[in-house]
Amino acid sequence: MFYFDDGPGHDRTAPDTRSLHAFAPGAELRHDRLTGEPVLVAAHRQTRTVSSAGGDCPLCPSRPGHPTEIPAGDYHVAVFENRFPSLGGPVGGRCEVVSFSSDHDRSFAGLSDARRFTIGRAWADRTAALSAVPGVEQVFVFENRGAQVGATLSHPHGQIYAYPYLPPVQASVLRAARAHRAAGGGCLLCPIVADQAAGPLVVAETEGFVAFVPEAARWPYEVHIAPRGCVPYLTGLDDEGLAELMYLYGDVLSRFEDLFGDGETAYMACWHQPPLHQTDLTHFYVQVFTTRRSADRWKFLASSESGAGAFINDVLPETAAERLRNVRVRGRA
Structure with missing residues (x-):
């Protein structure tokens, strides 16, 4: 878990109190013999978290009786490894989630200039860190906003994929x-x-x-x-x-x-x-x-x-x- 704050003086030391299954990415990399292009098969993602309500959102801050992916009671920007990744394990690479705000109803466009800069710092920091991971060929930052384009969570967030191959x-x-x-x-x-x-x-x-x-x-x-x-x-x-x-x-x-x-x-x-x-x-x-x-x-x-x-x-x-x-x-x- 990585926290990035708009300024100093914030305590983000709360521990994760959940009891989770062992992290075991199950993606498989195959190649299309007709086109030569790589295809990721990640069937385990069928069970990934889908939520649009603030009450059960996994990206909202943790509160008593409702621990989430983010242990802190409040935060500015949080980055953590995706528990339902398309990469990782034998395939290699990494999938990280970047939550832009603790405010469930905020969009990126509605964030302050200071917060946008903090997110940019987080992206640059993770670009550097993931670029140093052995086998990584491409660091790809992205956001899907809205159910119409496939976003499964409405909380303002994006992801970073560190591909172990070059996407098409x-x-x-x-x-x-x-x-x-x-x-x-x-x-x-x-x-x-x-x-x-x-x-x-x-x-x-x-x-x-x-x-x-x-x-x-x-x-x-x-x-x-x-x-x-x-x-x-x-x-x-x-x-x-x-x-x-x-x-x-x-x-x-x-x-x-x-x-x-x-x-x-x-x-x-x-x-x-x-x-x-x-x-x-x-x-x-x-x-x-x-x-x-x-x-x-x-x-x-x-x-x-x-x-x-x-x-x-x-x-x-x-x-x-x-x-x-x-x-x-x-x-x-």
């Missing part, structure tokens, strides 16, 4: 980065970020970072956030840069939440840090997207997307960028 999306980006360098280019992301920062697809920006809709967006509403300079990992940012990034990230999430005027837009957020042990891909980016394409319609991955891997977007990226730009972000005039 990262493998594809790495191939493109290597081809770009082999053709005489440098960093694959740097010219993309520069081009997008000067175009009509920008949603929001700061001095050091830019948020934009990718020109070939796969999802109805999708935003990438990237540093303007070439920074490979969260660990490469100083405190000022990390605070600036987390401010912009919160801004983007606020736009997604309020995109359709109800504050309930479900989304997925993926932090694409480069694979470890390579020098071709040297620029991280964040991907935020929703499968909601209008107030009452959702994007489903039908045969073209699920079977052929050929995405069809129902929303023009330029239209998505304009709508996201025009969302009134909370706390601003």
